[in-house]
Amino acid sequence: MRDICCHTLETENADVIRFRDGIVNRITCFDYIKRSASIKQTFYAHRLIPALFVQEIRITNPTEVPLIIKLHRKEWMGDPNVKIQSMLVPNKESKDFSVLVSQLDASNWGHLNKGIAVVVAYSPLIDTIEIDSHSAKTIHVQTFVNYTASTPISQIAAKVPELKVSLRETVKKVLELTSSALERYHTEMWNDLWSSGFGISHSKAPNALNGDLINATIYYLMSQKTTLPFDSELMNLSDFGHKVSQSKALLLLPDHCYNGHSTLQASTLWSKLETLNEVNKIANLWLLTLEKQGCHHLISSGSHGVMQAMILSMASLQFTKHHLEFNTHPNELHRNYYIRRIIYGNETLINITVALQDNNKAQIFVSMDKKAANKQFFACDAGCLDAPVILSFIPKEFPVKMTEPLTAILYITPDEQHIKELKHTIHVKEIAEAPAHEHEVLAVHRFGTSYGGLPTIFWILIVFLIVIFHIFLAKLIYNEYCGASATAVPYERHRQGRYAM
Numbered sequence: 001m002r003d004i005c006c007h008t009l010e011t012e013n014a015d016v017i018r019f020r021d022g023i024v025n026r027i028t029c030f031d032y033i034k035r036s037a038s039i040k041q042t043f044y045a046h047r048l049i050p051a052l053f054v055q056e057i058r059i060t061n062p063t064e065v066p067l068i069i070k071l072h073r074k075e076w077m078g079d080p081n082v083k084i085q086s087m088l089v090p091n092k093e094s095k096d097f098s099v100l101v102s103q104l105d106a107s108n109w110g111h112l113n114k115g116i117a118v119v120v121a122y123s124p125l126i127d128t129i130e131i132d133s134h135s136a137k138t139i140h141v142q143t144f145v146n147y148t149a150s151t152p153i154s155q156i157a158a159k160v161p162e163l164k165v166s167l168r169e170t171v172k173k174v175l176e177l178t179s180s181a182l183e184r185y186h187t188e189m190w191n192d193l194w195s196s197g198f199g200i201s202h203s204k205a206p207n208a209l210n211g212d213l214i215n216a217t218i219y220y221l222m223s224q225k226t227t228l229p230f231d232s233e234l235m236n237l238s239d240f241g242h243k244v245s246q247s248k249a250l251l252l253l254p255d256h257c258y259n260g261h262s263t264l265q266a267s268t269l270w271s272k273l274e275t276l277n278e279v280n281k282i283a284n285l286w287l288l289t290l291e292k293q294g295c296h297h298l299i300s301s302g303s304h305g306v307m308q309a310m311i312l313s314m315a316s317l318q319f320t321k322h323h324l325e326f327n328t329h330p331n332e333l334h335r336n337y338y339i340r341r342i343i344y345g346n347e348t349l350i351n352i353t354v355a356l357q358d359n360n361k362a363q364i365f366v367s368m369d370k371k372a373a374n375k376q377f378f379a380c381d382a383g384c385l386d387a388p389v390i391l392s393f394i395p396k397e398f399p400v401k402m403t404e405p406l407t408a409i410l411y412i413t414p415d416e417q418h419i420k421e422l423k424h425t426i427h428v429k430e431i432a433e434a435p436a437h438e439h440e441v442l443a444v445h446r447f448g449t450s451y452g453g454l455p456t457i458f459w460i461l462i463v464f465l466i467v468i469f470h471i472f473l474a475k476l477i478y479n480e481y482c483g484a485s486a487t488a489v490p491y492e493r494h495r496q497g498r499y500a501m
Helices: 002-007 153-175 179-193 211-222 243-251 276-292 296-300 303-315 416-422 439-447 456-500
Strands: 011-018 023-032 035-045 052-061 067-070 083-089 095-105 114-122 128-131 135-147 197-200 317-319 324-326 337-343 349-356 362-370 378-381 396-399 401-404 410-413 430-433
Touching: 023 179, 052 067, 052 128, 052 179, 083 153, 095 153, 114 153, 128 135, 135 153, 179 303, 197 211, 197 303, 211 276, 211 303, 243 296, 243 303, 276 296, 276 303, 296 303, 303 317, 303 337, 337 362, 362 410, 378 396, 378 416, 410 416
Parallel strands: none
Antiparallel strands: 011 023, 023 035, 035 052, 052 135, 067 128, 083 095, 095 114, 114 135, 197 337, 317 324, 324 410, 337 349, 349 362, 362 396, 378 410, 401 430
């Protein structure tokens, strides 16, 4: 698309990543015949069809004359001797695709003597497009990419025919759908992924972790894993077969996930995400951390499982054989947490909110977002000395308690007998409500300083009073010295004149 700017005098670009929809927009505005024309590009790697990459280009020409745009594809950056073949895909309108077959060296990723076979299919691209005055034109470009896992170099050639057949079937299936349907399926699945999540109140403290970086990290991490469509309407889009039921079973079996400290405190997991290398580094580190901390079942289930594992890790929530426990230290609850739709078994979703009250103490609120029919869930706070509370769609309130030795601050289970017996097995010496957080700590997060926040008008008034005081003081000094010496001379003259008489 660089050739687009050959007619321009000045250009302005804006890139926007729509995390919720899984779509990247690039908007280019430029002056053409003293009017502002624009090109809006939409990119997305399809959430349900991993082989499909979509680029939509909409060119708007508000000028009085036609606008001519030249398009070109970037050259293949791999093997320069790659061969390009032709592939005819039969559908309502038989389309001819170009197929590029190549091989990548996997040693760059630590796999010695191994490679990756890659097959790319793409349709012809019009070189020159003319947009009439006061009109717009949209171009849809679809690129299909299929590849193998890391494979010994001697076996790569045998993998290529299978890749080509699979890619051809994918192309045929996609051509049966409209562009709007493809985008709708894509955004609906991303929206479904984001129905679960982790939120935190904004902090103005120096180097504080906030929602922008958390959402970006979750987005890039979920992008590393495929999504298996559990909705029967969408299952025809992907050829996953028996993997769908297997993935769903793993998603509903989050055994012993998560058993480490809160990942919110791990600064190495929250680095910059400005380059491709930084994104890949952080994504690999996250996946390795979650897998080693007991979340391998969720990771294996796909992007839905990755979201669940990240939520559990950030909130220090851990599944055991009989219950889910909230292991965050009470001293760390000096910001509001919003934990949405934790999957606990079949058809059960739980919400947990931690909110600071007016007395600077944190309070826990638990509710059911969805639950299986004829099945109850119970919860108790630290120590489980109080009677268990039956959870419902109305949030139930629990105090944050501190125990000695330190234990979980909340337990949730569908087993009523188990939660009644917990108080006999936790074995704590002391238990009391957690003390209120210090005002200085909360002020740093709310206002960026331990002095707290005061309205702007207060500081304006203070400055005004200081200025008035200094003006009054300067006038007083002037009258005391300069004004007194000016009146002394006439007085002396008057006295001398009186004696002379």
